[in-house]
Amino acid sequence: MRLGRKTDFFLNGQSESASYHYYFRKAIRMSLTLRSGFSFGGALSMLFPADKIKNEQSFLENTDEYWMSKALVKSMENASIANPNPSVGCLIVKNNELISSGCTEIWGGRHAESIAFSRLSPADLSGSTVYVTLEPCTHVGKQPPCIELFKNKGIQKVVIASKDPNPLVAGQGLIKLKEMGIECVTGVLINEVQAWLAPFFVQQKHKRPFIALKWAQTLDGCLADDNNGWQWISGENSRKYTHWLRQKYDAILIGVGTLLNDFPSLDIREIQHPNKRNPLKMIYDPFGKIFQCDKIEQEKLKEKTFKEGTKKIIFINSSVLAIEKSKKNEWLQSIIQNKDFLIVPLGEQNQPQFTKSLLESFLGKEIEDFLGRPLQSVLVEGGGRLLSAFIEEKCFDLIHIFIAPFFLGGEKHKLFSSAQKGFLSYPLKEVSTVQRYIMKVQEKLGEDILIELVQNEMN
Amino acid sequence: MRLGRKTDFFLNGQSESASYHYYFRKAIRMSLTLRSGFSFGGALSMLFPADKIKNEQSFLENTDEYWMSKALVKSMENASIANPNPSVGCLIVKNNELISSGCTEIWGGRHAESIAFSRLSPADLSGSTVYVTLEPCTHVGKQPPCIELFKNKGIQKVVIASKDPNPLVAGQGLIKLKEMGIECVTGVLINEVQAWLAPFFVQQKHKRPFIALKWAQTLDGCLADDNNGWQWISGENSRKYTHWLRQKYDAILIGVGTLLNDFPSLDIREIQHPNKRNPLKMIYDPFGKIFQCDKIEQEKLKEKTFKEGTKKIIFINSSVLAIEKSKKNEWLQSIIQNKDFLIVPLGEQNQPQFTKSLLESFLGKEIEDFLGRPLQSVLVEGGGRLLSAFIEEKCFDLIHIFIAPFFLGGEKHKLFSSAQKGFLSYPLKEVSTVQRYIMKVQEKLGEDILIELVQNEMN
Known part of the structure; x- marks a missing residue:
């Protein structure tokens, strides 16, 4: 994925001052209220043992939130090396057991889904639930579109925290998953994931x-x-x-x-x-x-x-x-x-x-x-x-x-x-x-x- | 209860300066780490609807903590009028239902237990659990000792947040309850209750x-x-x-x-x-x-x-x-x-x-x-x-x-x-x-x- 660098405001012929203020007023527009135990640095439990955090949130085992919080932690593994790609986490769960996971590799490398899927046979994937922090991509960038991975595998459910802000993806991944007959759940820990990915979101939206x-x-x-x-x-x-x-x-x-x-x-x-x-x-x-x-x-x-x-x-x-x-x-x-x-x-x-x-x-x-x-x-x-x-x-x-x-x-x-x-x-x-x-x-x-x-x- | 007014330090013959610092160093010595949703002002849910508090703690229904949090809220009803008595809350629960409650009355009036018990017959009390934020008193003050109320009522269990710091009570209530053959649980929400009662604790300990x-x-x-x-x-x-x-x-x-x-x-x-x-x-x-x-x-x-x-x-x-x-x-x-x-x-x-x-x-x-x-x-x-x-x-x-x-x-x-x-x-x-x-x-x-x-x- 190649990121645009032209700005809305510095180079677009508006008077500098007006565009300058416009730019910052528009800065981030997500409705966030983060849960306890989360910050813009991600899930604090990755950094600190539970007894060192005052307000840690714990989720009931095997709920979507429980697995998504683990996907978020997984996504933190490649912080700084996946940039400017979003560092995404993907977990595959079957019969309440984690069977595979992945995190976006170094810029230009494989996406999280690609790694998680690569370790499993179609038989493994059949009846599984996939947790992914960001909507699977549908366009060809440095990597083939992740959405293709989901085809004909018998996957039961896909749980997504946030849609991709990239206009080339933006909801298309979700539509394709539904066309494949896969049950989709979105918005699970959306605020926590969007906070973690805030640099990516701002860069995508505001260049x-x-x-x-x-x-x-x-x-x-x-x-x-x-x-x-x-x-x-x-x-x-x-x-x-x-x-x-x-x-x-x-x-x-x-x-x-x-x-x-x-x-x-x-x-x-x-x-x-x-x-x-x-x-x-x-x-x-x-x-x-x-x-x-x-x-x-x-x-x-x-x-x-x-x-x-x-x-x-x-x-x-x-x-x-x-x-x-x-x-x-x-x-x-x-x-x-x-x-x-x-x-x-x-x-x-x-x-x-x-x-x-x-x-x-x-x-x-x-x-x-x-x-x-x-x-x-x-x-x-x-x-x-x-x-x-x-x-x-x-x-x-x-x-x-x-x-x-x-x-x-x-x-x-x-x-x-x-x-x-x-x-x-x-x-x-x-x-x-x-x-x-x-x-x-x-x-x-x-x-x-x-x-x-x-x-x-x-x- | 008549509170002492002599201090350890101003009037005890030590050099003023030494005693002065001793006094403040000794100020409060309880090991508090308050849960989310509680403060030294008590349970914040009494003041604010849940959606106005960011970190509200909620307890599983019918646990001791659940009922004790309600006893703490009850105890806040007579804030400022029970002073300098501690404003205590008492709940009586039977078959997971609240059957009576009380809060310490105006200074010199009845204690929380006395009010809660007064509304019930011995048959009601039989098999019940009593939740009380402070250990029942055992001494005659302006009121008869509350501990007498518990005798021969068939009460199954008494749950107490904190012992009474008053040396005339200090654990005596607990001993007497056990002598009556009643199951006792202590320390439930102790930090939250002691924070609420901090003025009383400091006054009792440091005069x-x-x-x-x-x-x-x-x-x-x-x-x-x-x-x-x-x-x-x-x-x-x-x-x-x-x-x-x-x-x-x-x-x-x-x-x-x-x-x-x-x-x-x-x-x-x-x-x-x-x-x-x-x-x-x-x-x-x-x-x-x-x-x-x-x-x-x-x-x-x-x-x-x-x-x-x-x-x-x-x-x-x-x-x-x-x-x-x-x-x-x-x-x-x-x-x-x-x-x-x-x-x-x-x-x-x-x-x-x-x-x-x-x-x-x-x-x-x-x-x-x-x-x-x-x-x-x-x-x-x-x-x-x-x-x-x-x-x-x-x-x-x-x-x-x-x-x-x-x-x-x-x-x-x-x-x-x-x-x-x-x-x-x-x-x-x-x-x-x-x-x-x-x-x-x-x-x-x-x-x-x-x-x-x-x-x-x-x-």
């Missing part, structure tokens, strides 16, 4: 990457203490979930301030996953501060954030880049020559739409070629200023927030803090007119609480 | 009122916007829960800043309750700002916070009170002569223990006489400075926080805000050494999330 924001904060909204001490705000389970999100999303974006304060590795640790891989690392550095680093900072970067074996992108204003190049900056030269790096020049940007040029670049062929596949999703991890800008400009599909149960009382590391006025500042908000968000998830993870917000009620 | 803090905030920790606009931060369900807490707790305490900014009524609205009554209103006004009010403010107070028919207490530094009295302040004179008011002079206080003299006064006979019963619980509702002081001085048993899903970016109305340094300021906190709390409840209430924190793991 642009899914943007998620993530941070950990205290109850009084501090992202760190005022001493810039580098200490975890959140607890062990929250960090585990963060590392899981790094597995789920294609790329991590941070601001240069966070880079040079924390020198974060941005790698995936803390989780066991069969396909663990480090995400693409993106640094937003409009004024080229990276290239002003002294030798000590350069070495720290090389050891940590810029260490070998992962891909890195630096976003910099094109005028700043031109100046740095003219200076024959050695550190810049070595980065330009390093094939693990991509430097993306940004058009000049002004408030209040500083995210716009970044988003335009996400859609470009340069990043797709560098990554080796279309960029499906970006997780913005900080700092406070960058996050505030994404929020202020309504430039996100989802926010993951960990709230740790204590107070710091500081003022430097808060979202929208006046202490951050140097870089970006926003008009004072009032309760009566402020933008309110919708909380789709609230789960106790260890000592913290995870909440997940979207901008609009989905339909 | 002082239960202190709860409550506020609504945005995700970035703002209690209001910087324009001092008086607008709800939280949504309808959160406000309903707040009004329910006003029913549960004996008194509401606010600072004079909040009083003169908001002129809040502090009344109970928004809920239906068979025994709705307005709580005692307490104003913390160490420097006597109330008595500097102009005529317009006086009128507003008389219409709103100070309106007739509710009791009001003003806490003021004794030296300030002496000065105001010497001025022959007319407004002060009219308040002194009004029997709905009590003015409580406080000893001079210095940081960091400004809450100390307030707490001492809560234990005094003056307030008990004014209220007509011992003060069992106080809900501190604001503003930010007063709440920050209670938190900083570890002077609370419980915090109720509503978090509304939006950001304001202001700085004036935050806990521990530096913008509040004029009155009370606290040292900068660091992540590595900061006091962390324990989250016992997280429930989605409408668009907001309710979290409830305690200081210590309970045992």
Whole structure:
């Protein structure tokens, strides 16, 4: 499957501003209320033993929901390697026993159904029930249509969580299954599956990457203490979930301030996953501060954030880049020559739409070629200023927030803090007119609480 | 039952400071992890229809938990009028049918068991199961011991949520029931019942009122916007829960800043309750700002916070009170002569223990006489400075926080805000050494999330 990259709005001749807002208002429109024990990271039981999750949902054995929850867990196995295909799970159940299962392979590889079916004879399949998280496909992409697998096998029932948003499939799979005389049930755990596949849905519908924001904060909204001490705000389970999100999303974006304060590795640790891989690392550095680093900072970067074996992108204003190049900056030269790096020049940007040029670049062929596949999703991890800008400009599909149960009382590391006025500042908000968000998830993870917000009620 | 008022710590000869900290460290020690659908406000299904609560727990019909959850709901009927007795619920079930129920009456009236039993003949009781949220009492207080009711009735089983913390009962009821040959089950919904009865447990164990803090905030920790606009931060369900807490707790305490900014009524609205009554209103006004009010403010107070028919207490530094009295302040004179008011002079206080003299006064006979019963619980509702002081001085048993899903970016109305340094300021906190709390409840209430924190793991 080849994903379109043209956007509705940046390139369609509407005035930029109008289309820009249209774009975000339309962001996601699914009607989600997630059950306990589920989040946009999938079924939490995959990440945590049941006693570590406060609100875990358990289903009665052998119900459709019970098997679909297992299909969702199965679908999480190939998170990040199936992208930009949806990571789908398929289970085949006969006489209340699981007889086969599959998860979408690496991009271009086999679909979940294909793997699950390949292990079984027609005799095995006869009288079975197939659970699949997404409607089987009906079109020829990199793989033959999955729907053909279901023909003449004596399959009794197919249970589907969600229809495929791809207009080439969109309900066609369901129609064909019914024509084959197979009983179909749809909508089982639809919200949980659509949340898990939200990056795929957004990309299909809006032809642009899914943007998620993530941070950990205290109850009084501090992202760190005022001493810039580098200490975890959140607890062990929250960090585990963060590392899981790094597995789920294609790329991590941070601001240069966070880079040079924390020198974060941005790698995936803390989780066991069969396909663990480090995400693409993106640094937003409009004024080229990276290239002003002294030798000590350069070495720290090389050891940590810029260490070998992962891909890195630096976003910099094109005028700043031109100046740095003219200076024959050695550190810049070595980065330009390093094939693990991509430097993306940004058009000049002004408030209040500083995210716009970044988003335009996400859609470009340069990043797709560098990554080796279309960029499906970006997780913005900080700092406070960058996050505030994404929020202020309504430039996100989802926010993951960990709230740790204590107070710091500081003022430097808060979202929208006046202490951050140097870089970006926003008009004072009032309760009566402020933008309110919708909380789709609230789960106790260890000592913290995870909440997940979207901008609009989905339909 | 007459409650002791002597404290372990204020009056026992230890150095004040040592005993003060000992007192709060010891505050509550129960091992609580509340189920979904329960909070320190009891069973949320009493307040909200099931579809308005995100995480509601439902029990299989006719299990002990099912009936005990109904006994807990029954026990909530006399919240605030049974105080300082525990508001207990008792159900009698026979052949899976509820045949009688009772809730502790107004202080000095009948206990729950007495009411439930009074409606039944011995023949009815034979073979029945009794569900009672608290162990039946064995001592003669204002009422005869409930344990006598159970004798020779042919009762098959008694299910008890929690033992009575009163040392005069503490397990004696259970022993006597067993001596009668009745099967006893204990600990069913013990955490949920102990959370509901937390003010009673704290008062029994520590001989002082239960202190709860409550506020609504945005995700970035703002209690209001910087324009001092008086607008709800939280949504309808959160406000309903707040009004329910006003029913549960004996008194509401606010600072004079909040009083003169908001002129809040502090009344109970928004809920239906068979025994709705307005709580005692307490104003913390160490420097006597109330008595500097102009005529317009006086009128507003008389219409709103100070309106007739509710009791009001003003806490003021004794030296300030002496000065105001010497001025022959007319407004002060009219308040002194009004029997709905009590003015409580406080000893001079210095940081960091400004809450100390307030707490001492809560234990005094003056307030008990004014209220007509011992003060069992106080809900501190604001503003930010007063709440920050209670938190900083570890002077609370419980915090109720509503978090509304939006950001304001202001700085004036935050806990521990530096913008509040004029009155009370606290040292900068660091992540590595900061006091962390324990989250016992997280429930989605409408668009907001309710979290409830305690200081210590309970045992």
